[in-house]
Amino acid sequence: MLKVALTGGIGAGKSTVAAKLSELGASVIDADALSREVVAPDTEGLAAVVSRFGPVVLTADGSLDRAALASLVFDSAPARAELEAIVHPRVRARAREITENLPEDAIVVQDIPLLAETGQAPGFHLNIAVEAPRELRLERLAARGLSREDALRRIDAQASDAERREVCDLVLDNRDDLHELERHVAMLWKERILPFAENLRLERAEIRPEKLQFVESDPAWPHRFEHLAARLRRVMGPSAVRIDHVGSTAVAGLPAKDVIDIQVTVVSLHIVDAFAEALGDAGFFGRILFDSPKPEYPNVDDWEKRFYGYADPGNIAQIHFRSIDSPGQRFALMFRDWLRADAAARADYAQAKGVLAAKADSATDYAERKEPWFDHEGWPRANRWAAETNWHAPVC
Structure with a gap:
């Protein structure tokens, strides 16, 4: 309904x-x-x-x-x-x-x-x-x-x-x-x-279009995030330790696909599974997925998450439920904060996105082509920035 x-x-x-x-x-x-x-x-x-x-x-x-x-x-x-x-x-x-x-x-x-x-x-x-x-x-x-x-x-x-x-x-x-x-x-x-x-x-989320298209940074993105976050908070209450806007749409001035990425930090992924029915009633549907492992954390089990979307075709979103202190949870916040703080990093990432997009046949192809950049550029550079600035992932 x-x-x-x-x-x-x-x-x-x-x-x-x-x-x-x-x-x-x-x-x-x-x-x-x-x-x-x-x-x-x-x-x-x-x-x-x-x-x-x-x-x-x-x-x-x-x-x-x-x-x-x-x-x-x-x-x-x-x-x-x-x-x-x-x-x-x-x-x-x-x-x-x-x-x-x-x-x-x-x-x-x-x-x-x-x-x-x-x-x-x-x-x-x-x-x-x-x-x-x-x-x-x-x-x-x-x-x-x-x-x-x-x-x-x-x-x-x-x-x-x-x-x-x-x-x-x-x-x-x-x-x-x-x-x-x-x-x-x-x-x-x-x-x-x-x-x-x-x-x-049909109990399904609206999926991102396979046709790859970047748009200019949109001031409506933070508002779209807040509306979705409010719905998630209503369902999960304090079981959602944090709800953060992540990904390219969370960085002002960065061109991106018109898809809102949200990270929900939980103590355990089992909590998400317990909320599956309530999340579905609110319009969120998903499955088990794994992020691509990074060099220092090669064990794929460390990168498990719950990957959900929203059923609204007018507000396409990707919700990443990750457990607290997992490498994926930390990296999503660190990468966002690094891009927000470092203009050169933003420019480099925007250029890399443009080059890779020109070679990609679809959004899925683009995502796969981008992983080596994260391994060789995004991951090490963001970690160096975190060490130099004494950045730590916020807890709550």
Whole structure:
């Protein structure tokens, strides 16, 4: 089951996107609708709200007076936090209940206005933000009957666009007409959401393209890493001793394949095997693999790891689970830090990558051709740099 979170500020057009996704086949769960449901008359949620804020928040017929409640909490952060502590857990529980009753191959989209504020993003396979310029949002809210002052207060009470981008995998821009927005949503459904769901159903990761292609260093790479790392942390908790961005995409300014390499340090690889099912539920699938041994550590068993990928075709990743203090774990961190610190080393590696890529027929061929460079250049030079600078692999 693919779980997607949809978020956006008031007036950005989130509901329009949700409606289009529903039309395309998604099962949409509206957090705003659930927030009303859990405080409906005769519910435990409404009783909890009245217990905290008093009968003044009730109408004559015993239902929740939303205007009265808003006047109590809108300008008071502590009161708002208390209300959220009552409502949010009940909304999440109801959303889980609905989700559990859907078919296993469903694509579930949860419309969550406060995704960034509530820290729920790592629990979803894919997070989508809808954005629109502030003035355009104000115009839309005015058309709904809100005064400019009230609309501004509501916008400013929510997370900013930047804060939502920090937790979302992609952004839909809703500054154009409805047709254009729906066209983008349909493309997203066809090119990313449906293949993602199929990968989950077949329990497979999206593999890197065999056609070798380098791209310029992308400032989005660190954000893509953080989104994946947050999902891994949610699954593994403290069993993941460290989660690090490694490889070429972790070095600013270095051209690379558009694939995020992540190293997860664990005490033992058996821990990873114990988490295999939970990792699969989160979209990570893998197998046993061995890194290529280096001269001082010729025993191939010393280089065992668990090699996983992610099921999202829009964020191809390679996750290397390695045990702490193993030569592979140490080298991945050392090599990255050496390239970050040494401009000459970066230039040499970039040149070597270019030469080897020109001779390679595929990404696999390129990876095989690169191993001798690591043996004769990367490994000894990085180790000399580590000795000269007293570099040590961080423990936690």
